[in-house]
Amino acid sequence: MTKLTIDDLIAELDEARHIAKENGNPTAMISATMSKAKICGLDSGIDDSNTNSIGAIKVSVQTIDARKH
Numbered sequence: 001m002t003k004l005t006i007d008d009l010i011a012e013l014d015e016a017r018h019i020a021k022e023n024g025n026p027t028a029m030i031s032a033t034m035s036k037a038k039i040c041g042l043d044s045g046i047d048d049s050n051t052n053s054i055g056a057i058k059v060s061v062q063t064i065d066a067r068k069h
Contacts (some may be wrong), residue, residue, distance in 0.1 A: 009039055 013032045020028035037043045 006039055011034055013039075 013036050017032035018030050020026075020032060034043065
């Protein structure tokens with residue numbers, strides 16, 4: 001028996017959503033999408049987009065032409 005991973009579950013839910021879409025079943029599509037959100041921890045309703053990411057940074061690189069020195 002192989003160990004089930006999150007990637008395996010997401011793949012199964014993607015397949016289920018695809019089948020639901022082909023069969024014109026929006027309720028099943030939403031259910032698959034929400035299940036994926038739960039697995040990924042995105043179903044809390046809390047916007048924590050700023051807590052786990054780094055804001056924009058500016059990088060300056062000064063170059064010196066060695067031929068002029």
